[in-house]
Amino acid sequence: MFDWTQIDTVLLDMDGTLLDLHYDNYFWMHYLPISFAHQNGVSVEQARARLFADYETVSGTLDWYCFDYWSNKTNIDIRQLKTDVEHKIKWRDDVKPFLEALGQVGKQRILLTNCHPDGLTTKIKVTGLDKYLDTLYSVHQFGYPKEAPELWDTFIAHHPFDPERTLFIDDNERVLDQAKKFGIKHLLGIRNPDSMQASKVFEHHPSIDDYHHFTKELLA
Known part of the structure; x- marks a missing residue:
C-alpha cells in the first residue's frame, strides 16, 4: 500500500487509531x-x-x-x-508492534490528537503510550481541531515536516480529507476504531483494520 522508503514522518491520531475508541x-x-x-x-x-x-x-x-x-x-x-x-482505556491490540517497528526503521512518530490535554495526560498515565512515540501534541495548544484548515498551517509552523514524505493515519475521514487538502501525500483510514462496533467504510482513502501487515513490511 505504501513505499516506506518515501515516508519519513508518520502522524498518528490517538483515539480509534492507537487506542480503542470504545x-x-x-x-x-x-x-x-x-x-x-x-x-x-x-x-x-x-x-x-x-x-x-x-x-x-x-x-x-x-x-x-x-x-x-x-x-x-x-x-x-x-x-x-x-x-x-x-x-476502559485500552490499546488496540495491533498497535504496539507497529509503533516499535516504525521506531526501529527511523520513522518519526508524531501523535496529533483532538483529545483535550487532560484526557491525553490520563491516557498516557494508563497506557504509557508516550514511550512508543517521539512527540505528542494535543491540537488544543494550537487553537483548532484537525477538521479545520487553520490547524495544519499552525501545526507545520510549530513542528516542520515534509507533507510529501508524511503518512497520516486517522479513523475520521473528514479529518483525512482536510489533511489531503493541506497536501499530506500518504493517508490511511482505520476501519474498526471501536472494538465493540462494526467496521466502517472509507469512501476516499485507503483503509485497514489491522497494522500487522505493515509491521511485517517495515521489519522485512
Whole structure:
C-alpha cells in the first residue's frame, strides 16, 4: 500500500487509531447521559436526546473535544466523571508492534490528537503510550481541531515536516480529507476504531483494520 522508503514522518491520531475508541464512545454515548439524567431528574432517554443534540451542534469544532466546555454545559465535572471509567482505556491490540517497528526503521512518530490535554495526560498515565512515540501534541495548544484548515498551517509552523514524505493515519475521514487538502501525500483510514462496533467504510482513502501487515513490511 505504501513505499516506506518515501515516508519519513508518520502522524498518528490517538483515539480509534492507537487506542480503542470504545472508552470514549462509552463515556459520551452512555455514561455521561446516565449521570446527566440522574443529576437533572430526567429519564436517560431524555438526557441522551438533549446531549446528542448538543453534540451535533459543536461536532467538528474544538468545543466538541473540550472538557471545560462540557463541564459548563452540563454542570458536571467531566474530568472527575471520566476517571470513573478510565479502566476502559485500552490499546488496540495491533498497535504496539507497529509503533516499535516504525521506531526501529527511523520513522518519526508524531501523535496529533483532538483529545483535550487532560484526557491525553490520563491516557498516557494508563497506557504509557508516550514511550512508543517521539512527540505528542494535543491540537488544543494550537487553537483548532484537525477538521479545520487553520490547524495544519499552525501545526507545520510549530513542528516542520515534509507533507510529501508524511503518512497520516486517522479513523475520521473528514479529518483525512482536510489533511489531503493541506497536501499530506500518504493517508490511511482505520476501519474498526471501536472494538465493540462494526467496521466502517472509507469512501476516499485507503483503509485497514489491522497494522500487522505493515509491521511485517517495515521489519522485512
